[in-house]
């Protein structure tokens with residue numbers, strides 16, 4: 197895995213070729229154009245402060261020119277006073293403008309990235325489950341964070357650097373041409389070599405930047421997986437392998453950084469050399485001009501020469517950033533390509549254009565010859581037909597990987613069936629609006645996920661408008677109220693990373709409370725906590741009864757009592773229903789269920805029963 201990340205695959209290159217940068221740029225600019233009025237202010241400030249920054253050089257020129265013989269001393273002293281006041285004033289005003297302009301600029305950049313992140317998050321939250329099957333968490337997270345940051349950097353860079361570069365250039369050209377046009381033309385020959393140098397620099401460093409990004413994302417993903425999977429790593433004693441894998445990624449990052457440093461170190465040196473040459477050239481040309489024009493009305497004075505030297509330096513300094521701007525542009529385009537890729541990924545599961553809202557349902561669910569595969573060529577479920585009437589409970593049994601969870605996922609349309617159809621009260625689930633469908637289904641999945649928030653917030657998750665009384669009522673029915681009340685902060689106790697850790701049984705009862713509060717007609721329950729202590733087992737049992745009454749329920753569970761009292765039991769094997777019926781019917785058939793029951797469930801039931809008796813005495 198780590199090896200492929202660093203080398204752009206053929207497919208990725210192909211993809212990059214298909215999305216032209218210009219198109220991306222325009223699309224990105226749509227986020228920026230919204231704030232055009234702020235831009236106008238910002239750019240005028242850049243231009244104004246750019247002009248103000250030339251004042252000291254202009255004043256130096258005036259003073260030096262006034263000092264050229266024949267000197268008029270009272271005139272010189274007047275010019276000196278003016279110069280001092282002008283320089284002080286200009287630097288004060290331009291520093292204030294600079295501050296305001298930077299503030300405005302950051303404001304826009306943050307606004308752009310704020311909009312972008314919001315859009316991205318909205319898109320992520322609507323993506324199909326299959327999107328998350330295909331993409332790695334670290335990769336998605338890095339699109340929201342570092343890619344968005346890169347775009348933000350660019351949107352501030354662009355206005356700042358380009359506007360100041362262009363205005364600086366224009367202002368200086370105007371000033372220099374007004375002093376001596378032909379001298380200006382001669383000096384311009386120094387510009388092309390700098391530009392060539394800079395574009396070479398950006399060509400060399402661009403792939404390294406891209407590599408750095410890939411590796412950062414790889415490091416992110418790697419860390420996330422290792423932190424999430426830390427228990428597994430320990431259990432299988434894979435610490436050393438993981439260390440090795442991480443070191444390889446880290447090494448790659450290190451050597452890329454070194455390459456970057458080498459390139460960086462070489463170029464400023466060349467730059468300084470070009471600057472030196474330019475200065476020498478101006479002194480040589482300017483010196484000759486002073487001698488040639490001496491005493492003529494078109495006299496080129498010392499002050500003119502100094503302003504040429506300063507002007508050329510100020511002209512060339514920003515050129516050094518051209519390379520950086522080009523690089524930034526490329527990086528930002530690559531980043532926005534990754535962002536737009538997420539924005540554009542069409543959900544596989546989405547509302548049809550003519551989807552109708554599902555009216556309040558009674559809860560009859562029918563599977564009509566349903567087949568499904570995550571990969572359509574590898575069916576996971578085959579020809580499932582099943583009718584569940586309003587209020588019935590179906591218990592689903594089968595070995596790991598037989599498709600139990602998958603079958604549950606199809607009802608709220610986490611995935612769409614490959615063939616056949618699923619109806620609720622006669623409505624094909626694909627014909628109704630997703631929101632109205634999922635609103636009426638209570639779902640508790642295998643990996644119980646609780647947010648790092650208070651217990652109350654977690655229970656209210658599916659129904660934010662619920663009152664505290666309703667929450668308590670649900671918690672009572674779920675047999676978790678006593679436990680919550682025993683906590684010092686009660687319902688306001690924070691769960692998860694920043695708060696308390698709950699046991700499997702407690703988490704499960706919280707999930708049940710959450711489902712009860714939502715009061716759905718259809719319930720989907722993928723149960724993991726199969727082995728808990730007797731007391732908890734008993735409490736979960738009671739909670740489940742509260743949950744199941746009056747609802748159509750699909751339950752994957754190991755809980756004997758729930759299975760026995762189910763209206764229907766189905767046994768899945770490699771994606772097919774191999775047996776179905778009530779507990780008694782299936783015992784009579786003496787097939788797979790009967791065997792499972794006798795070998796696994798019955799002994800456990802007896803043990804449990806004995807324990808309860810023993811405890812009662």
Ligand code: ADP
Pocket residue numbers: 329570571576594595596597598599600601602603
């Ligand atoms: P069960 O819940 O009975 O253990 P699942 O429904 O989770 O079985 O899985 C059925 C089959 O589908 C397994 O072979 C599993 O590897 C595969 N599968 C499950 N989830 C995915 C997924 N998101 N993408 C691809 N294959 C999956």
Ligand code: MG
Pocket residue numbers: 600601602642722
């Ligand atoms: Mg499962």
